[in-house]
Amino acid sequence: MGIDPSMQNIAYYITPHGFGHAIRSLEVIRHLLASNGGFRITVVSDIPEFLVKQCVGRALPFRRRRLDVGLVQKDSVRFDLEATQNALESLYRNRARLIEEEVSFFREASIEGIVSDIAFLPFYAASQHQIPGIGLGNFTWDWIYQSYARSDPSWEPLIAWIREGYGRCRLLLQLPMHGDCSSCPSVRDVPLVARKAARKPRETLALLGCDPQKRHYLISFSELNLTGDALKRLERITDAVFFTKHPLKLRFANGRSLDAFTLSYPDVVAAMDGVITKPGYGIVSDCLAHGAPMVYTDRGPFPEYEILVREIKHHLANAYLPSEDLYAGSWEGALREVANQPRRYPQIRNDGAAVCAQLIKDALKGRNIVC
Numbered sequence: 001m002g003i004d005p006s007m008q009n010i011a012y013y014i015t016p017h018g019f020g021h022a023i024r025s026l027e028v029i030r031h032l033l034a035s036n037g038g039f040r041i042t043v044v045s046d047i048p049e050f051l052v053k054q055c056v057g058r059a060l061p062f063r064r065r066r067l068d069v070g071l072v073q074k075d076s077v078r079f080d081l082e083a084t085q086n087a088l089e090s091l092y093r094n095r096a097r098l099i100e101e102e103v104s105f106f107r108e109a110s111i112e113g114i115v116s117d118i119a120f121l122p123f124y125a126a127s128q129h130q131i132p133g134i135g136l137g138n139f140t141w142d143w144i145y146q147s148y149a150r151s152d153p154s155w156e157p158l159i160a161w162i163r164e165g166y167g168r169c170r171l172l173l174q175l176p177m178h179g180d181c182s183s184c185p186s187v188r189d190v191p192l193v194a195r196k197a198a199r200k201p202r203e204t205l206a207l208l209g210c211d212p213q214k215r216h217y218l219i220s221f222s223e224l225n226l227t228g229d230a231l232k233r234l235e236r237i238t239d240a241v242f243f244t245k246h247p248l249k250l251r252f253a254n255g256r257s258l259d260a261f262t263l264s265y266p267d268v269v270a271a272m273d274g275v276i277t278k279p280g281y282g283i284v285s286d287c288l289a290h291g292a293p294m295v296y297t298d299r300g301p302f303p304e305y306e307i308l309v310r311e312i313k314h315h316l317a318n319a320y321l322p323s324e325d326l327y328a329g330s331w332e333g334a335l336r337e338v339a340n341q342p343r344r345y346p347q348i349r350n351d352g353a354a355v356c357a358q359l360i361k362d363a364l365k366g367r368n369i370v371c
Contacts, residue, residue: 007040008364009109011063013116016046017070019222020282024175024193024353025117025136026055031357039361042109044122048247055195063105067091067098068119068141076221077278077299077323081148088145088158091121095161099125106131113364120165127168134363135172136356138281139179139304142166147303171363173356176348177281177307188359193352194289197270204263204271208243208256215240215339217295218268219255220277222247230329231255237332242276243268266290274338276321276331279308291345293317293338297326315348317341 012029015021022045032039033056043052046066053059069091072083091098102125105111111131116122118137126133142163149155163183166172172184176192197204210216219242226234231252234242244250245258245265258268269275269283270290277283278299287294294312297320299305312318319337 007038008113009111010039010041010364011044011106011109011111011114011122012041013067013114013119013122014043014045014047015068015070015117015119016066017068018073018280018282019047019051020280020285021117021137022047022051023055023195023282024285025115026052027193027195027353028115028136028356028360029060030056031353032360035357035361037357037361042111050246067102067121070141071144071302075225076223077297077326079300079302085155085158092158092161095121095124099128103129115360116169120162123165123168132170132364133168134360135166135169135184136175137172137181138175138177138307140166140172140181140183142183143180144303147301171359173359175281175352177284177304177311179303179307190355190359191349191352192285192288193356194285194350195264195266196350197266197290198264199267199270201271204267207261207263208258208271210241213239215273215335216271217242217335218272218275218277219244219248219250220269220275220283224248224250224326226250226327226329230327233329234331237335240335243272274317274335279305279312281308284308284312285350287312288315288346288348289350291316291343293319293341293343295319295321295331295334295338297321297323299323315344315346317344 014025029041042061042063044063044065046064049062069084069087071079072087073079106129113132114122114126115134118135118140123133142159145155145159149159166183169184172181172187173190174181174187181187235253242255243258266286269286269292272292274293274295275287276295279296294316317338319334321334
């Protein structure tokens with residue numbers, strides 16, 4: 001099948017680091033495609049493809065490539081800094097080939113512009129091919145890695161290379177709860193990108209067959225390795241029901257899977273008595289949009305963490321669950337703490353997906369963007 005010359009072809013790069021980047025960018029893509037802007041969007045990433053259909057509502061052209069590292073995760077909470085640095089060094093050694101492969105892809109697919117959340121290597125390729133490169137995010141990876149360079153200077157050459165890549169970004173759409181994004185020369189602040197529930201909480205609870213005498217929690221991790229003893233401790237919390245969704249699989253008496261239900265993730269978040277998770281941009285945004293209480297754990301030395309926790313504490317009913325208690329299944333204290341707080345509904349503008357879609361359209365069509 002040939003390329004439709006009436007469509008504007010965009011390559012949208014999404015980091016495989018966690019699901020939060022993918023969820024917010026796919027929401028922006030959904031708005032772009034719904035705007036009748038005449039776009040054909042190819043997702044370039046190493047994210048699971050089921051996320052695309054789940055978030056956008058249909059499959060999209062997909063090019064499986066890993067062009068950034070993020071942090072190499074041991075599981076949903078713990079990461080490996082040494083492996084991360086080794087992976088970045090491999091990316092650096094192969095940079096010329098990787099950039100040329102992207103430029104060849106641009107030529108073959110008639111790509112006229114890119115968006116990246118928030119891989120830096122695509123900006124090198126876009127600059128070389130002389131097409132606009134737009135970024136979207138609440139941090140850049142040089143800022144994240146700089147915190148590790150303070151104790152280990154061997155990070156510095158990699159950070160300089162990453163920063164140079166971001167320097168070729170034509171426009172960064174800077175989300176709330178952001179770190180230092182000054183490596184991008186042109187920055188535009190945008191509202192929160194958050195998904196919206198389509199059902200009222202009582203409808204979701206009825207569909208799930210929830211007992212009004214119990215409390216209901218969403219365990220929001222893609223992976224969580226709990227021992228048999230930990231699961232037995234959760235089973236002793238007899239007044240609570242815990243929901244999970246693919247790819248997380250936990251088997252215990254008061255745990256239930258959401259996979260058989262035709263409910264969106266925001267539907268479930270909005271209906272729960274609390275969400276048990278690590279602070280990541282996607283789930284924090286979902287909770288802020290619906291006033292969902294959060295039981296949050298730590299995630300190691302990650303600079304974004306403190307920013308997200310500050311917003312959680314400011315806007316939501318919340319409780320801290322230390323990671324050792326998370327893995328031990330000792331959740332009772334944190335659940336009791338969050339249950340004793342009134343639910344709070346933040347007054348935060350959360351139409352960022354529509355705003356970003358319009359700004360991307362304008363930038364790719366060469367219209368001036370006031371920053």
